[in-house]
Amino acid sequence: MLSIILSRLGQATFVLLLVALVSFSMFRFVGDPASNMLGQEASQAEREALKDRIGLNDPLPVQYARFVGNALQGDFGLSYRTREPVADMIASRLPATLELALVSALMALTMGVLLGVYTAINRNGWLAQMIMSTSLVGVSLPTFLIGVLLIWVFAVELSWLPSFGRSGTVDIGGWTTGLLTLDGWKSLVLPAVTLGLYQMTLIMRLVRAEMMEVLRQDFIKFARARGLSERRVQFGHALKNTLVPVITVAGLQLGSIVAFAIITESVFQWPGVGLMFINAVYYVDIPVMSAYLLLVGLVFVVINLIVDLLYLAIDPRIKSKQVGAGS
């Protein structure tokens, strides 16, 4: 276990350095920040002077080395747009994104697994057929359209839920949470459904396919022959054996939920890091963009590590292989 974590940490550092390098080599194509930062009255000389002062005229390797050096000390610089420290900006916006991602991932996982098992067992039932056809909507409609449709139905037409923003937040030691108030939950519902719908349908279809595969295998027949209850066969034996691929996919999807909350956050004006990133792109806010990309890289690395550790817990064969290879 320890060796896995250590080797993963080494890989993680390498991945993050690479992410920083790739993003730095892209930044010169996204535009000229000085043109946004100074008003239309600024002269070319003033723009050049500003670029000199913030180091944008230095060669790329110098800029990269400076960024990595500062980042190692936890200093991500000041945002070009808001002129606040980037680390503070991320810290104040991260709770919104993480809560949104976790709620929608939990929703996607529970609903996905339950519906997947149901549709696998009652493969020919009319309800299962209907669930399967509606799930096509979830995989085929783009996120922003789902978001706008939900806003129109639930905010404009029915006036049940707010169309934008995150209200009812409570500050607990620097972490703002919207999970403690009714208002907070109300504003969370639509973005969470929008963000999780695709993952839910994906997990449901995966669980269904895996379940149907497993249910055909011999050990299920033997379990039934031993007279085990149908519920025990389905959940204790069949579902457990479908979980390894499901966890892999769900884990990676959690990463993309965090990383690609950008669209959902901008549709619902959800004040998270995704909205912060999209603003940074419009404004060519290089310090914010680079810190955000590093953060997303970090999220993926951590999630992959957790997924690997979960494998060990679920499938002991992997552990014995690791031990075998190590000895």
Add this chain to the structure above:
Amino acid sequence: MPRNQIAAAILAAAVIAPLASAETLRWARSGDSLTLDPHAQNEGTTHTVAHQIYEPLLHRDMAGQIVPALATSWATVPGNPNVWRFTLREGVTFHGGEAFTADDVVFSIKRAKMESSDMKGLLTSVKDVRAVDDLTVDIETNGANPLLINNLTNLFIMDRGWSEANDSATPQDFAAGETSFAAANTNGTGAFQLVSRTPDERTVFKANPNYWGKGQFPLEVTEIIFTPIQSAATRVAALLSGEVDFVQDVPVQDLGRVDSADGLKVVKAAQNRVIFFGMNQGKADLETDSVEGANPFADRRVREAMNIAINREAIQKVVMRGQSDPTGVIMPPFVNGWTAELGAIPANDLNKAKSLMADAGYGDGFSVTLNCPNDRYINDEAICQAFVGMMGQIGITVNLDSKPKAQHFPTIQNQTTEFYMLGWGVPTFDSHYIFNFLVHSREGDRGPWNNTGYSNADVDSMIVSLESETDLAVRDATIGKIWNQVQQDIVYLPVHNQVLNWSMANNVAFDVQPEDQPHFKYLSFQ
């Protein structure tokens, strides 16, 4: 029924929720203020928020006219046109209770002139600021500057004691990695004071109980809740569902729906922003065109052919859904120097355009690349697409290259584009601002946005003469002469002035301000 039709049917079924209570105004627009430091950013939305909290000596009211704010009167000192004297308003206090005096004005203008200030470009002519007594301030300029007050309409006054006590005596020097107290805290004299602010999320203001303007302005709003909502569809939904009362930027394609919705109205007015195309007529040879060894734009006949090939009414009707004001000059109508004759649009005449092209030797046409922004002006990319089709009718094959503004504007500033779209607002409401940035030869600090290669020594010297001419009749005559030359030479191809559409609840009575700057002290409820 295809999916998008189902969606449209659901969208069309929108209904309206009840209105807000009569004192709180919930206001939304696409962007947020960048900082609360009033001198750190020279940007529209940042100024809008600052105008509620802070005040300049004088400002533009809802009709765009300059009216007194913290100064009650101003004039040049008799016999010395280089010194402007301002008489300050008596009995004004800052939100923190400090008295407003001449010392605060001197401090604030000097602060706005510092290296780390973004407002310094508007104060280059200011040589010195002096307090004559507690309620009189002199501003001395380098040479006479008859238009100094036009540059002071967004120049906010801070309290000296408060700024110095909070390490905010200089605007944030962010390049040096400094953070700033004044960027997140305020102490102004304005009609509203800051209650709370979370950047990009929510800013709350409440009425200033000690405001000097009581009885002079409606001051009916007691609380403002400002939320930036970037997504246009969400902004419209929030308005239709009654979650906000006032939206500055509803997209033109949704205006009809908002206006016909119960409880909502749309109020329009011409905006101080003109949209036009520029082309490099000064280069010997263009890099992006198909003509070898010559620059087709250098031929006036080609420029005239292009100018009369633009069907401005069609752009207004089809692309802008009626929400634009076609023009024949690159100047919004409120600007000093505008005449109906200059603003008249050239008749659209394809036959004449084709024969001009043939006369110029381009009867078979040529091809060229057009750079266009796609996130800056109202329907900017769609205007360019329509323009490409119109140029095709006279044989000019235009390759359209649309980019976000962050990439588009540097191509103009760095002179890497040869044919481009640009929009221009005139904060001073005077033609000199247009000439200095767009017409004067590009040399030194002048002509930084003139990427046409146009250079006319006579015009240049007339432009410079405007800066110190104190006889306004002579000055206006010179402005007229410069415009005639610019129109004669067809330096730019004007398209239209943008129209502002403010959408609001029916019980809100509010005029549209031509600079897109709502001053909520003027707002009343019906």
